Amino acid sequence: MLKYVFPILALVIGLASGGTAAVFLSKSDDGAASEAHGASPTDQTVAKGTAEDAQQETGSLEIVKLPSQFVVPVIIDTRVRAMVILTVALEVEAGRGDLVRSLEPKLRDEFISELFGLAALDGFNDEIITRQTLELVKRALSQRSKDVLGVQNVNVLITDMARQDTF
Known part of the structure; x- marks a missing residue:
């Protein structure tokens, strides 16, 4: 009986830990990237604007x-x-x-x-x-x-x- 319980228990624990990690990582993707690099949302907007300006200067x-x-x-x-x-x-x-x-x-x-x-x-x-x-x-x-x-x-x-x- 124990040889059936252990694989099922390992599967349940693995799925639960994987699901928990996915939830934590997906929630922190947006804010963590800007916080990790010290960039605020306005800094990101300015960076996007300069990239668009550079493309317009060089032509399409x-x-x-x-x-x-x-x-x-x-x-x-x-x-x-x-x-x-x-x-x-x-x-x-x-x-x-x-x-x-x-x-x-x-x-x-x-x-x-x-x-x-x-x-x-x-x-x-x-x-x-x-x-x-x-x-x-x-x-x-x-x-x-x-x-x-x-x-x-x-x-x-x-x-x-x-x-x-x-x-």
Whole structure:
């Protein structure tokens, strides 16, 4: 009989403690964040206002995330030694997002050919992704996106870049 009571008792105690923690944490989320950082609600309103002002000064920009990642093999001595995986988004003027989405296949083709070219020129041979590598990739992809879109105000955002070595 005891072997049935103990698991049920442990389950009830676990559920009760989890529910209690959820209640306490959900009630304190709004006030705790501002109290912990010493920010009053008016400070948060001012911060939101400055962010909106900054966006208006730079003009309206739209960020279009390309839906799937780019996977680039790093080949050394005729063997795949690593894979570089990138997630890319484009920052364009407001209203140009539809243009980016309509030309996405062409952009992906240009980007992947540029990335394979960089890999062939030993652009990804470093053991870790460096700032120089990141800047090299951003410059190359920005130029390709300007060529494809015919727009000069394009900024490439690399939202994720990782290297996975193979063994």
